[in-house]
Amino acid sequence: MLTGAPAGAKPAPWTAAWGAAPQSPSTGFTANWSQEGFSHQTVRQVVRVTAAGERVRIRISNAYGTSPLRVTGATVARAAGGASVRPGSVRHLTFGGERATEVPARGELRSDPAALGLRRLERVTVTLYLAGTTGPATFHSQAWADTYRAEGDHRADTDGAAFTARTGSWYYLSGVEVSGARPAAGPGTDAGAVVVFGDSITDGFGSTPNADRRYSDALAERTGRPVVNAGIGGNLVLNDSAWYGERSTARFGRDALDQPGVSTVVLLQGLNDIGFSEAARKPGASPTYKPSPQVTSRQLIAAYRELIDAAHARGVRVVGATLLPFKDTTHWGPAAARTSEEVNHWIRTSGAFDAHVDFAEVLADPADPRRLDPAYAYEDGLHPDDAGYRRMAEAVAPLV
Known part of the structure; x- marks a missing residue:
């Protein structure tokens, strides 16, 4: 639950809690989806945050995109194993107050803060719904973790049944940041x-x-x-x-x-x-x-x-x-x-x-x-x- 700050208090600083360095689309050592991109699909990625906080935001990178990236919607939630998430933990992210956003070619953006208390070393999922056709995707080739894909809009699903495809790379997601740190x-x-x-x-x-x-x-x-x-x-x-x-x-x-x-x-x-x-x-x-x-x-x-x-x-x-x-x-x-x-x-x-x-x-x-x-x-x-x-x-x- 988001903790209220005293009147006149400065906003709590943000700290990076997870990150992945963006790369241009490429074949890579193992099969990935970077060159084909996505079309009317949902991508769910599991990461582990290394800092605790009461609020969370994500960073999306289109650093190697040659056209704007349209994100129809995104959620963050506590992971529950595989592509599943814990019921009651799904938070719809906004960007400038809107659920849909556009990331400029060669650009990046951060989401608005979402109220989701996270523990240090907790696994969370970030899910992107991409209703349009993205073209080749900015990604991180070797995640040493599974990323999941579903056909259609499954950004708010708590079970992972729809996520029938997976690879070992991360797509578009380049950072997770937290604020309002809990004592650790x-x-x-x-x-x-x-x-x-x-x-x-x-x-x-x-x-x-x-x-x-x-x-x-x-x-x-x-x-x-x-x-x-x-x-x-x-x-x-x-x-x-x-x-x-x-x-x-x-x-x-x-x-x-x-x-x-x-x-x-x-x-x-x-x-x-x-x-x-x-x-x-x-x-x-x-x-x-x-x-x-x-x-x-x-x-x-x-x-x-x-x-x-x-x-x-x-x-x-x-x-x-x-x-x-x-x-x-x-x-x-x-x-x-x-x-x-x-x-x-x-x-x-x-x-x-x-x-x-x-x-x-x-x-x-x-x-x-x-x-x-x-x-x-x-x-x-x-x-x-x-x-x-x-x-x-x-x-x-x-x-x-």
Whole structure:
């Protein structure tokens, strides 16, 4: 229930409680609906908020749309498993007082606040009804969570029976924000939101689907802080990619610094810039490893400094993370190994970051520190598994 504020009191500030970095429509690694878009369909998405509040609003992105996006209606509700929601919790969202809205091409908008008290780490659903034909959809490719689709208008359904199709991507939804925070136990709960920014390791590749076991999830659980995941699988620091999003130097402001309430960013990125040039030369290499120029440590360091300066100009701290060990993976090769060592040395010793976390050390194989420890490794040896993501959260938690 919405709590009334004393007369003359300032409105409670908003804080980011969940986020997903938008990407342009693409084929992706698994089947998704981004290129076909939607027509007279309802899309229901399940996310877990990392901050409590009495009011909620959503952010819809049409960042890569070439025409306006018409949203006929939207609801938010407490999740009840699969595509079902808890009876009595459905709230119809409005936009400027109206249930229907239009998001400009290349634009985004926020809904009006809705009165729905949410607990920290509670799963909620956001449901969009798209009565028209959208064309290709701005989306986030790898959600590690199921999204559901129904034919027709089912935005207010409490059971999930109509939602017979599903994929592992998010569509149009780029943020959930809360206000009027309830007291929450745990250290750091009043110290601002943390954005974890990077590539597939930040995005959670290799974590258990529908289980919220990315390192951002573990960090929120461990610290009690709001944590927003701004990772994109395959993302590059220095180059745009058709499959893997805009380069980090172009999207950093939108995906990290513009999050309401952000006070700290954890930056872990560069392994794809270093490793794609190696992967692209291997037999049977995927065409997705493009662009793949050989990148120097000097180029990456210059980009890191650009991101640090942008954050500091907004009063935001930056924690730098060393690149994880990756020997014997698709990204491994002599040039990549050398550049990784140079970059990690700079992160540890330059003092350019407000703090640094040495993921390369804490996740290293004791028998060969250039490899990821098998106790923490996903099957590809490049990404951590659930245990590895928990270990990353343990390492960075004291620094945020």
